[in-house]
Amino acid sequence: MGKIVFFGECMVELSQQEDGLLKQSFAGDVFNSAVYLARTFTQVDVSLMTAVGSDSYSEKMLQYFADESIGCEFVYSSKTKSAGLYAIKTDDAGERSFTYWRSDSAAREIMSHVAPADVGRLSKQKMFFFSGISLAVIKPSERDKFWHMVETLRQVGVTLVFDPNYRARLWQSEQEAKQQIERALNICQIALPGIDDFSKLYGIESTDDLVEFLTNFDIEEVVIKNGSQNVVSVQRGTIQECAVVPVLNVVDTTSAGDGFNGVYLGARLQGKTCEEAISFASSAAGFVVQRKGAIVEKESYDSFVTNFDLKSASSSIS
Ligand code: ADP
Numbered sequence: 001m002g003k004i005v006f007f008g009e010c011m012v013e014l015s016q017q018e019d020g021l022l023k024q025s026f027a028g029d030v031f032n033s034a035v036y037l038a039r040t041f042t043q044v045d046v047s048l049m050t051a052v053g054s055d056s057y058s059e060k061m062l063q064y065f066a067d068e069s070i071g072c073e074f075v076y077s078s079k080t081k082s083a084g085l086y087a088i089k090t091d092d093a094g095e096r097s098f099t100y101w102r103s104d105s106a107a108r109e110i111m112s113h114v115a116p117a118d119v120g121r122l123s124k125q126k127m128f129f130f131s132g133i134s135l136a137v138i139k140p141s142e143r144d145k146f147w148h149m150v151e152t153l154r155q156v157g158v159t160l161v162f163d164p165n166y167r168a169r170l171w172q173s174e175q176e177a178k179q180q181i182e183r184a185l186n187i188c189q190i191a192l193p194g195i196d197d198f199s200k201l202y203g204i205e206s207t208d209d210l211v212e213f214l215t216n217f218d219i220e221e222v223v224i225k226n227g228s229q230n231v232v233s234v235q236r237g238t239i240q241e242c243a244v245v246p247v248l249n250v251v252d253t254t255s256a257g258d259g260f261n262g263v264y265l266g267a268r269l270q271g272k273t274c275e276e277a278i279s280f281a282s283s284a285a286g287f288v289v290q291r292k293g294a295i296v297e298k299e300s301y302d303s304f305v306t307n308f309d310l311k312s313a314s315s316s317i318s
Contacts, residue, residue: 003269004127005074006034007049008134009107010065011084011100012057013294022087026064027294029133029165032255035295036262036284038069040305044269047071049122051110053082058106073121076113081106088254096254100169102137111142111149119149126269127190128153129161129261132197135180136170147183154187162188163261166197177201185217190268192261195226207232211239223264223278225257231278242278247286255294260285283308 008030084102
């Protein structure tokens, strides 16, 4: 039985290569986190909770989950819908643009597959992770069922983890996004926000202001990511700043926050302190941004993990 379940959508990814051809892979925010966790901490059981289609890309996706040691006991297959798809194009100046075909994907209907017995199996997990993107993807008519499930998990002692990950185009309005995100902040015990999400939605630009805003919610552990700036954590009221070593050769920041989340949660599940977990997570994210793609090549990532020295990397400023 798994220890952590990541709830969200995995999509088929098409990225344009220099020769104009499209390279096909798979990605999605919570899925990326699951992969980085599973690769970094092979002893932790990691599962994905999602819905895929019955098309050949969905079948390939299931194989990919297995190849990355991601448990599929909460992966449902829709008979009528297909996996979501997105394409990434990089222009001559290095600017990336994304085009999505996900509005009618199988993952939108995930909650229609969830039976009471599944909630019973989820209740045996240690952690349940979801993001603002996971919330936006759930069909509005099925959101009550999702919140009911999450409330049940909280009551039986599963730790709820939330990353607000705000993507304006996935919501009908800012008001709808705020209502759902605040509901999540009200119920989660661990929050892993990035400053940019709150800057877009609430006009909050600084870590201090975000710390202040989050005091409105009763969250045990908050870890605030801010690109190459230092990470700030708040654990039961104690504020700490952890150094980030800025990377000069940034190639692709697509999954910096996702990689950070996966490694952070894996380290916490393995009994590391918040500070140690931040140190490992920001080093891993710093490695990821120097390589192309949401999920970097396995061999090079594995060698990063093997060579990582947690003790010497740990660095708290205050
Ligand atoms: P998000 O995807 O949530 O916006 P961020 O861009 O804030 O994520 O990055 C997440 C983490 O990745 C940061 O907290 C930091 O540890 C690491 N990171 C991101 N950009 C850099 C960088 N330029 N140099 C070093 N580390 C970075």
